[in-house]
Amino acid sequence: MRTTQPRHGLAPLLVALAAAGCGNEPAATVDTTTSGLSLPTDVARVLQTRCVTCHSATTMYGAPMALTTYAATQAMAASTPTRPVWQLMGERVHDPVRPMPATRLPDDELAIIDRWVAAGAPGCTGSSCGTVTTDPTATSPASRLPCAPGSRAVFVSHAAGSTNRFRVPGASGNVNKCFAFRSSFRAGQQATAFAARVDQSRVLHHLILFATDAQPGAGEVFDCDGNMPRDARFIAGWAPGNEGSVLPQDVGLELPDSTGWFILQVHYWNTTPDVADDGSGMEMCITDTPRLHAASVHTLGSLNLAIPPRAQGVEVVGGCTPENTEPVHVLGSTAHMHRLGVAMRTEVFRGGNTARMEPLMDVPSYSFDSQVSHPSEMVLMPGDTLRTTCRYNNTTNQTVYFGERTEDEMCFNFVLAWPAGSLSNAGGRAARRCIGRAP
Ligand code: HEC
Incomplete structure (x- = not known):
């Protein structure tokens, strides 16, 4: 044991x-605009901690605009020149698929942005207003x-x-x-x-x-x-x-x-x-x-996909009964679907029992653009079965099948765990795969 x-x-x-030496732009203090208005202090604080990693004065990671000044929030949006940035801010912080930031704002900070947007994104005057600085160490x-x-x-x-x-x-x-x-x-x-x-x-x-x-x-x-x-x-x-x-x-x-x-x-x-x-x-x-312990990446999920045209909330379920005879120590999980994927979870049934345990992975809103590894400390026991459920909204007029093209779909959970190969079913050990019918 x-x-x-x-x-x-x-x-x-x-x-x-x-220690990283990139992004050595001068720390820019902002908020002096032609209109003389600044960001309200609470809004500035949210932008400072949650947005300027990317929306810095010199934008990073492909962000289309800075969010370091009140004026920047009042400018027209890059993607939608008919609408001011602040309106899109109010939407994107709630976006179910592409939220800003990808990790989502905590409720109290969402409320700050919501209140400000509902009021029409007013500026602030006086010395008590907030400032946003671009901190080079935070963007490195x-x-x-x-x-x-x-x-x-x-x-x-x-x-x-x-x-x-x-x-x-x-x-x-x-x-x-x-x-x-x-x-x-x-x-x-x-x-x-x-x-x-x-x-x-x-x-x-x-x-x-x-x-x-x-x-x-x-x-x-x-x-x-x-x-x-x-x-x-x-x-x-x-x-x-x-x-x-x-x-x-x-x-x-x-x-x-x-x-x-x-x-x-x-x-x-x-x-x-x-x-x-x-x-x-x-x-x-x-x-x-x-x-002492070799870990590997194991593939769970399903190859059996046929998502009808225009169907919403279609669930595809893949079962896995691994052949491990020892406990399996999970370190992390990564959901992988293409553009139609909206959610994925992997549930565990101890000893094949129908009573569900805590999920191995639960990604309630998936985005292709933010595939990240979700750390885990779960220990699976011999006899456990796993059920991976992928959910899709088919926005196309075609039935979508499994495949590697963007127009195709996938339903994989890549599980990092030790011992290497332990999450595999019959025939899947060499490929570190555990893919089967829904249990
Ligand atoms: C990890 C980097 C990153 C962080 C953090 C981030 N953004 Fe973004 N943001 C981007 C990228 C990249 C884009 C362009 C791609 C897109 O629209 O998804 C973008 C686009 C946007 C857009 C759309 C602009 C347009 O013209 O359509 C808005 C609005 C926005 N972000 C607001 C925010 C707000 C508000 C925050 C903080 C609460 C934030 N973002 C945090 C990277 C980030």
Whole structure:
């Protein structure tokens, strides 16, 4: 019997922020506008803590406008020139699919924005009004990974060891590029921590590192939409605000050896006319001495999708009865669907019992643009069954089936857990898969 219990799942990496040297713009104090009005103090406080990571004076991560001044909130919106920004602010903080920020505002802060928007977004005069500053340290992504003794940092990217950069065209908006490269790891090497190395933060929206056994072709750069191999497994991802993860001390993540491939999917969002040459990637701490417990990414969900035209709230259910004979220690879960996906959850039934336990993962409002790993500390027991339910709103006039094209759909929960391969059903062990009929 295992005695080691993880005391925590994936520990967030809270270091390296202050050390990162990007975004050294002067701290801009704002709120002096031609009209002489400033932001009300409570509104300024919400914008300062929740929005200016991206909506800074020099905008970051593809944000289309700054939210550092009262005037900026009164200007017409980039996407909808007939409407002022403050109106869209009031909508986007409640948006069920693409909320701002992606993590959603806490209720008390939502109420502050709601009250202000309902009043017509009034300005404030006098010395008691709030100010918003662009703090360069708050906008600097983690760029250096401290590795535990015995492991060393390796840059996993198509741009590693080369000067090749991907040129993001000016004003290109939404660009989703995939970079394929062969794994250079040896069997037995493991990752113990990972964090993104963000090169051109101005245009980077998010990135995901996948592993695949398909042979995409060296040095290949392709549009991800429609071209991702079906077996692609989520390894690690980054979105603004994510500072990386450290695995528990006795756990290492298995990696594809040199017969396998990585695909780095990078979502760019360039709203400015300037080109950007980007070479971002994932920094990993690698150990040559395997740790006591090997973890891997397991694929749960369903391949059996047929979502009728215009149907709303269609649920697809995939069952999984893993063949593990030992407890399974879950570290995290990542929901993966395409554009029609609106929610996903994975429930656990102990010993096949119909009494549901706490869910393994619950994503009540899913967005393709904010695929993040949800940490977990759940321990699954032999005999547990898992049920993954994906919900879709089909906005098209076609029946949508499983597939890798953007117009197709997927229903996967990528579960990081140890022992490696434990969440697999008959025939799925090599591929770390547990996909079956609804229980
Ligand atoms: C992690 C980065 C990030 C954070 C934090 C963030 N935004 Fe955004 N915001 C973006 C990006 C990128 C876009 C453009 C893509 C889109 O519309 O989803 C955007 C778009 C918007 C838009 C739409 C503008 C238009 O012209 O359509 C509004 C309004 C907005 N954000 C408001 C906010 C508010 C209010 C906050 C804080 C409460 C916030 N955002 C926090 C990145 C962010």
